[in-house]
Amino acid sequence: MAYSVHYIINHLGEENKGDYFRAVAPPIIQTSNFAFSTVQQLRESFENEYSTWLYSRGLNPTVEILRKKLAALDEAEDCLVVNSGAAAIYMSILSQVKQGDHVIAVHGVYSWAHQIITQILPQLGITHTFVDGRSVQNFMAAVRPNTTVVYLESPTSWLYHTQPLAAIAAWAKQHQIITICDNSFCTPLGQKPIALGIDIAIQSATKFISGHSDVVAGVISSSKAIIEKMFHQQYMSIGSGIQPFNAWLLLRGLRTMPLRWQQVHQTAKVVSEYVAKHPMVRQLWCVWQTPFDAENGVEVSTASCGGLLTFSLQVSNAQQVEDFCNALQHIQMAVSWGGYESLLIPKCATMPLHMVDVHNPEHTSCRLYVGLETAEFIIADLEQAFQKIR
Secondary structure, eight states: OOOOHHHHHHTTTOSOGGGGTTOSSOOOOOOSBOOOSSHHHHHHHHHOGGGSOSBTTTOOHHHHHHHHHHHHHTTOSEEEEESOHHHHHHHHHHTTOOTTOEEEEETTOOHHHHHIIIIIHHHTTOEEEEEOTTOHHHHHHHOOTTEEEEEEESSOTTTOOOOOHHHHHHHHHHTTOEEEEEOTTTHHHHOOGGGGTOSEEEEETTTTTTOSSOOOOEEEEEOHHHHHHHIIIIIHHHTOBOOHHHHHHHHHHHHHHHHHHHHHHHHHHHHHHHHHHOTTEEEEEOTTTSOOOGGGTOOSOTTOOTTEEEEEEOOSSHHHHHHHHHHOSSSEEOSOOOSSSOEEEEGGGGSOGGGOOTTSTTTTEEEEEOOSSOHHHHHHHHHHHHHHTO
């Protein structure tokens, strides 16, 4: 059954408030395990822990409410919530490969996805190929008889390259290849990979779902069959399920997610227009320059900006990039996005200073996440920092 976003966020999974004393907000069931009245009940829970409360490493009532909401937002049959976005990536990939397999992934994926694909998988005898994901033909050219997984991130989180998700999913199904898409940028409010034919959608709940920069978590959404198998194998073996308190914080974050998403988008458009015209900016990357459309497998318009934009500074030396970042007074220098605060991370921080090539626009680029401050407040901070390197 399809539910509205409003119903999912505010009501789904909370229909039986009598189960928790008619409390308006669901309580935190902060328990490690659950008791049974008979040996037979305990025996049945051992036989299928996916169907009952036994031990909070597996299922927990607070986590269950969150799972129902997140699966419904993704239009998926079921989901698992884990302790980080990296854990979601690890489990989704590892659950679908075996020794001798081959994985195709898009260029520009999140750093820890790149680490898993290039460092962990080879140790297991699994090979990989990176492709420009903007054309389905590139996947067709890279496929091998032993290809079992296509790993996507649309759009990518630095240069915002999109992939034609629906076309890739349709092609992959013809070859019995599992598709996985990191949807952290768009979230289910902006894009629903499952509805486009993708097998597994993952996202970092650390970002917009939390919204307050105080929880680290990841989400894996898919069919009930895939999720149940993953639960009994990777999820229970690795022990990376989210804890009840963090699940409760994510439930709280969900309540205001659509409002925060809308505000961030409106502010980011104003800030991007300022940045695009600034004489100290060499190049701007944002979703308005990487249009979302039906051909690229995205259901909505450029309203789904994610609050992110990347700009390259017009500088003569690498130190100027550092001076600009160090001069910021209110925009904090940090990783991640999706919280209440504006954040900036320079590409040069990921490499030694002597390796920064000022002739390479990416080396002098900074990724800005526009938070909940006003556009005027953010622009004023950027402007005073620009003035320091003129």
